[in-house]
Amino acid sequence: MTFYQKGANFERSIVRDFWENGFTAIRAAGSGCAPQPIPDVIAMKGSRIIIIECKTTAKPTFRLGKEEIAKLRAFTERADCEAYLALKFNNVKPKFFPLDLVAGRTVTKNDTALSFETLLGIQKTL
Numbered sequence: 001m002t003f004y005q006k007g008a009n010f011e012r013s014i015v016r017d018f019w020e021n022g023f024t025a026i027r028a029a030g031s032g033c034a035p036q037p038i039p040d041v042i043a044m045k046g047s048r049i050i051i052i053e054c055k056t057t058a059k060p061t062f063r064l065g066k067e068e069i070a071k072l073r074a075f076t077e078r079a080d081c082e083a084y085l086a087l088k089f090n091n092v093k094p095k096f097f098p099l100d101l102v103a104g105r106t107v108t109k110n111d112t113a114l115s116f117e118t119l120l121g122i123q124k125t126l
Contacts, residue, residue, distance in 0.1 A: 003056075010088050011040050011054045014116075018043040021120055023050075037071035039083070049081035050119070052096075056088040063106040072099055084119065 001009075011027045018025035018041070025043035039051035053072055055062060064085055076083045076099065083099035087107065095113035107113075 006056050007054065010056050010086070010094070014041050014052055014054060014086055014094070015043075017116055018050075021122070023120075037075040039072060039075055041086075049079055051075060051079070051081055051083050052086045053084070053099075054086045054088070058090050060089065060110075061106050061108045062087055062089075064102050066104075069099065069103050084114075087113070 008027075015025045015027050023043040023045040025041060027041055028038045040054040041052040043050045043052070051072065053064070053068065055064070072083050075081075085097045085099060085102050085107075086094050087097065088094045089109035092109050094116065095107075095109075095111070096116060096119045097107060097111075097113050
């Protein structure tokens with residue numbers, strides 16, 4: 001499986017999870033090469049809008065680039081929405097980090113993050 005296929009499959013699974021939980025969600029194919037700031041996934045329910053930048057990695061750490069953060073912030077300000085990094089480390093459930101938490105820092109697979117359920121408000125953080 002190529003890196004592209006792995007990432008696209010992860011994005012599709014996030015979209016599917018949103019739909020299964022009553023959200024409308026889309027995957028923005030080719031979002032990484034668009035000149036405008038476009039996130040990988042956009043989900044909406046009522047007045048709540050969530051954007052997700054999805055990344056997969058085989059490494060135990062990950063750092064989102066400054067340019068990507070700037071683009072996501074620009075989209076967030078324009079759309080007045082919540083922004084998250086969805087990170088899929090090998091053999092670990094996806095972790096969701098608020099954009100402001102990951103800006104300028106490296107995250108590890110052992111870092112505390114939100115689960116999908118917590119992100120949706122279904123499950124409270126401990």
